[in-house]
Amino acid sequence: MVQYDDILIRYGEMALKGKNRGMFEKQLADNIRRGIHDFPKAKVETAYGRMYVALNGEPYDGVAERIKKIFGITSLSPTKRVENFTLESIQEASLSLMKDIDPAPKTFKVEVKRTNKRFPHRSMEMNHLVGGFILKNMDGIKVDVHQPEVLLKVEIRNEGAFLTCVNVPGFGGLPVGTGGKAMLLLSGGIDSPVAGWLTMKRGMRIEGIHFESPPFTSERARQKVLDLAGIISEYGTGEMRVHMVPFTEIQTEIRQKCPEHYLITIMRRFMMRIAEAIAKKQKALALSTGESLGQVASQTIESMHTINNVTNYPILRPLVTMDKSEIMQIAHKIGTYETSILPFEDCCTIFVPKSPVTRPTVEKASEFERVLDIERLVQDAVERTEVVKASSKKEEQEQFDLF
Amino acid sequence: MVYLDNGATTAPYPEVVETMKEVLQTYYGNPSSLHHLGVQSEKVLKQSRELTAKFLEVSPGEIVFTSGATESNNTAIKGIAFQYQNRGKHIITSAVEHPAVLDVCKQLQDIFGVRLTVLPVDSKGMVRLDDLKQAITDETILVSIMFVNNEVGSIQPIQEIGNYLKSFPKIFFHVDAVQAFGKIPVKPETLGIDLLSLSAHKFHGPKGTGILYVRKGTQLTPLLVGGGQEAKFRPGTENLAGIVGMVKAMRLTQQKLKDQPDALKRMRNRLVEGLQGLEGCYINSPEEGAPHILNLSVPGVKSEVLLHSLEDKGIYVSTKSACSSKLDRPSRVLMEMGLGEERARSALRISLSYENTIDEMDYFITTMKQVVPQLKQMLN
Amino acid sequence: MVYLDNGATTAPYPEVVETMKEVLQTYYGNPSSLHHLGVQSEKVLKQSRELTAKFLEVSPGEIVFTSGATESNNTAIKGIAFQYQNRGKHIITSAVEHPAVLDVCKQLQDIFGVRLTVLPVDSKGMVRLDDLKQAITDETILVSIMFVNNEVGSIQPIQEIGNYLKSFPKIFFHVDAVQAFGKIPVKPETLGIDLLSLSAHKFHGPKGTGILYVRKGTQLTPLLVGGGQEAKFRPGTENLAGIVGMVKAMRLTQQKLKDQPDALKRMRNRLVEGLQGLEGCYINSPEEGAPHILNLSVPGVKSEVLLHSLEDKGIYVSTKSACSSKLDRPSRVLMEMGLGEERARSALRISLSYENTIDEMDYFITTMKQVVPQLKQMLN
Ligand SMILES: Cc1ncc(COP(=O)(O)O)c(C=O)c1O
């Protein structure tokens, strides 16, 4: 097992010119720092237009696991630093790196870059010296200069020689915190966390809004939502505020006073109104939802139109064109799936009408709603909303003083 | 707080906690060690075994200490299945067993080619002796039937089955008596039982300890293999603190059963009477069931919703067995009893212990009468 | 009292006892129950798992809580053997394993038709990588090698084996690390280990709790079947007090390893030096063995006799592994190391913990120098 010294971080520099760049880098460095807070010795460093994490003895695997999630990073590479400039130590280090690759590669290529001109061997010569050493000491491996499985890069600089041969892809995107704020309507299901994740991908900070209906929903359902928020926050700033909106009263009012087939439409219109009110308070400029077209009867374009009618806020629907299977794939990839499928009631599963309307209209919805004191209900729910901070940091969750 | 979830688990008696603390501090030597500390631990272990045997009216050599009923059940069922596979490969169990029996049998069926008969139950949740008689074949090596059902409290005809099986010396009889001990008399020998499982945390003992009674002469292919402890039926360094805690809990519980044999029954009767006036509330437990379990349904109100409404008032109950309660499925046991999906989806289990009081029953009744109509209104 | 039998078991830390008491009293709810008491217990359980994962530098989803290393070993070995039997039926282990590994493999051989290769060890008690290389066949599904031998302290070449096995993605690597945790770094992931067993009572935690690390993606046919707890790898109501006690003990022990990395080694060195002057006393442990175990022999003086003489002076040691110490046989491990029957019959195991002191070592040395000549004289 090779002990790596640094992790080199690459980000989409091309897209970033001018003064945005400094802000972008600072946010990315902050997000990485928060992501690896429990590896205290690891330090984020920016120098000469690149960013790297000095491991200082922390395990590469554990640190990389965290970093590779963070939006804004296109790829990363573990690097080995060789402090003395002897040919032998560079050869040995190169070999150990190659041997560490699992599964063992069949072809490779060496690429040496020498900026330290005092080093006696030139780049081209070094390519042969290093490559030859590896060929001699590893079975079943060949050089392929065109399409090598592994590209071993050796950079000989004044501070030392830096070796990398693994390139771990990141998720790309922009660092969370560089693109304004949206409020995410977060249920406990599969879709909304994925929608949140995709919203974050473009650099937006998000806060969650969750509708609770005790006693129909439980402590575990609430915890599940916070867990989900914690999981997706790992891709951004490491934490996320979730607004817990008490929704029982509104649901029962609708249930008792409005026609059953419009129940879901009206309920969702209330959710939008409340979300907008909270967004205003939190200075967010958009709402984000997990809706996709035609998934369930309530997600027709007519339905979307009718629900959208109560707000002027932009509603981001990152999943709108996706199939369920695509959404599930992402949920698996980002680690929310297992939590999403835990079977606790959420506010949308309690009152399920037998035949919900599939083509609701704005006119009808407004008319049915007239019996309700919309303003009071919304205001009351917003006032009683509780804000809870979800976090990927364990010590910020509820902890027991037992250990 | 009114804790009515004693079927899921119980709070350890304060005396149990104290005694465990003492064992942890004083008798930490390994019972297998040759020196004094080991000898002391071994003596404590021996006394624990003797007391357990006394409480169950069996011999000390027939007591195996385990890590709980799940392990006891697995050890018994797989132990017989592997040990006697040359005699036959047929096992009989019931449809209302705990997963720690039913799923063990199914695993044997799926992976090890055992043939399985799952006996149905009647509307009271009881197996019929006739069904059992018909199921027995030359190949049958084991019958595993629980004593008291954990969801509805039905008491199975263990004595009848035990008697009947006496004429089949080659068939072993295993009984999961987890919900029976301390509530009704449990005497494996007079009941004709060969193997019997108990779990300490169901009678105010610690979690992670249990008992397997193995009738003398019964061989088992050991499930766990290792250092040879527990007469090789269950090796591994003995959890002495847990064992002593369990034995203490057994003693205290048996004492309560003796001193107040009707206490549980009185509380349960109070519940039944008190709930009679509540519209739309049905009792699922058979009248002659175990005294500490009462299962009821309020059709139209999902179990989980009623549970959380009661929780708001400080009352803790469960929907079905604890370990399956996180799955959003109708109760399997109620379905098997033929009570229908609506009742199986709206079931609550109230489970009592000697620590509960009649006042708590009254509080529960009052609360139900308050909460249920509210919920019904909200849901209509 | 000078307790030098920490390889058999350790005294729980006072903090462990306290925290267990608190859990027993406060967090007795069943983690599977839906109400608040259950939720609280579930959260405590979750935190326990996260901490354990952190200590071992793995993910929480890879941690399974068990009732001890015997169960962990049985679960791992049988779980792989049954799950992957279609791939092959060959298992490799070593001659110096604890019975909770070796006898499990033998049971699989005797009853389930598994082919077993038992690797020999050299005079230091270590397996040779070359022997392992030669033993591997297309049929091999599991290699089970302990980390630190419990009788003599030899550290097996786990890293080398782990590295080597990386090129055999279809072979699983199980490590019984019971005697390693807290004494040397145990990081299953970097060592290339798929399954790893620990037992809490070997590092001042409670008896009856253990850990099985199961690398992500590894399937196991569950040994225990039941209510589905522990991701179905190990069902049964969780022993929360034991688990929390164990995690606390892990934390304290790791802290000691970090704060005083040489403490054990220094004590062991003192023993070695101090005993050099004692005629007829041979060290059986390899020099580069684990820092907490020192095995020695005084040929001509039977282990048991020396043990009891030391006991008279308040010193508690053991003859070999605790669980086999009641059998009057020469140490199997020493025989395998080729040390001969005479030394294998007169062996003592001194096993240390961070709670021991240099003064105690000196007392042990003095006592040995006093007792051994006396015994020799009496026996001549
Ligand atoms: C009837 C029955 N059998 C077995 C068990 C399993 O016991 P444990 O979880 O203690 O292993 C339980 C309770 O969970 C039970 O109620």
Ligand SMILES: Cc1ncc(COP(=O)(O)O)c(C=O)c1O
């Ligand atoms: C190496 C080794 N493996 C396994 C065990 C078994 O552990 P337990 O008895 O806690 O199950 C022990 C100790 O007894 C041991 O030393």
